Amino acid sequence: MQQDTFRHQGMRNRLVELLREKEIKSEAVLNAIGKVPRHLFLDPAFESHAYQNKAFPIGAAQTISHPFTVAFQSEMLACGQGSKVLEIGTGCGYQTAVLCEMGIDVFSIERQHTLYKYAKKQLATLNYAPRQLFFGDGYKGLEEEAPFDGIIVTAGAPFVPKPLLSQLKVGGRLVIPVGDETQVMHVYLREDQKTFKKQTFGEFRFVPLLGDRN
Numbered sequence: 001m002q003q004d005t006f007r008h009q010g011m012r013n014r015l016v017e018l019l020r021e022k023e024i025k026s027e028a029v030l031n032a033i034g035k036v037p038r039h040l041f042l043d044p045a046f047e048s049h050a051y052q053n054k055a056f057p058i059g060a061a062q063t064i065s066h067p068f069t070v071a072f073q074s075e076m077l078a079c080g081q082g083s084k085v086l087e088i089g090t091g092c093g094y095q096t097a098v099l100c101e102m103g104i105d106v107f108s109i110e111r112q113h114t115l116y117k118y119a120k121k122q123l124a125t126l127n128y129a130p131r132q133l134f135f136g137d138g139y140k141g142l143e144e145e146a147p148f149d150g151i152i153v154t155a156g157a158p159f160v161p162k163p164l165l166s167q168l169k170v171g172g173r174l175v176i177p178v179g180d181e182t183q184v185m186h187v188y189l190r191e192d193q194k195t196f197k198k199q200t201f202g203e204f205r206f207v208p209l210l211g212d213r214n
């Protein structure tokens with residue numbers, strides 16, 4: 001059984017300082033990153049790198065997102081204690097744990113069964129309790145639990161899936177990297193039933209959001 005020690009806490013504190021230098025401002029996000037034991041979501045072989053700003057393989061040809069990307073997307077959601085958030089792409093569950101640590105009520109969907117099972121086990125072991133984890137296709141969102149205060153997509157989407165926009169509350173935000181090889185982070189704020197305000201932020205590189213046929 002891997003442990004979380006003072007040494008790991010020290011590495012997390014340094015990571016939080018790095019994220020501050022990179023202009024992450026939300027104390028709620030920084031506090032969560034300072035608490036979630038990222039190394040326990042990775043293969044033990046990567047433990048010494050767990051608190052560097054790097055992406056890593058998590059099996060099934062997928063990667064855990066960079067800590068900066070997790071922090072940036074979490075900040076862009078502008079959600080907090082008690083907000084209802086849908087995550088598309090649970091992966092190993094690290095981003096899910098960060099949102100849980102922020103007091104967010106999290107629903108998350110993962111399309112790869114091995115990762116869905118892994119995240120479920122890992123989150124429970126670490127006492128994180130997202131409201132529900134689903135094995136399924138994130139392009140459709142989660143109609144039965146809509147509307148959401150925020151929706152975060154953690155894979156590169158070739159286009160913005162319509163159901164995700166329609167499942168936002170008025171005042172809610174969709175944070176989604178859009179593009180093929182590289183992606184531009186898009187944030188859609190639902191201003192009223194019919195109007196969405198779009199903002200874009202910098203380039204990122206994610207694994208692709210896969211459809212039914214891939």
Ligand code: SAH
Binds near residue numbers: 070090093111112
């Ligand atoms: N949130 C993760 C990032 C995982 S990488 C973290 O904390 O690091 C992106 C994840 O999206 C992968 O696990 C991949 O399997 C998943 N994914 C890809 N297409 C998907 C889809 N259509 N629906 C749900 N999950 C999808």
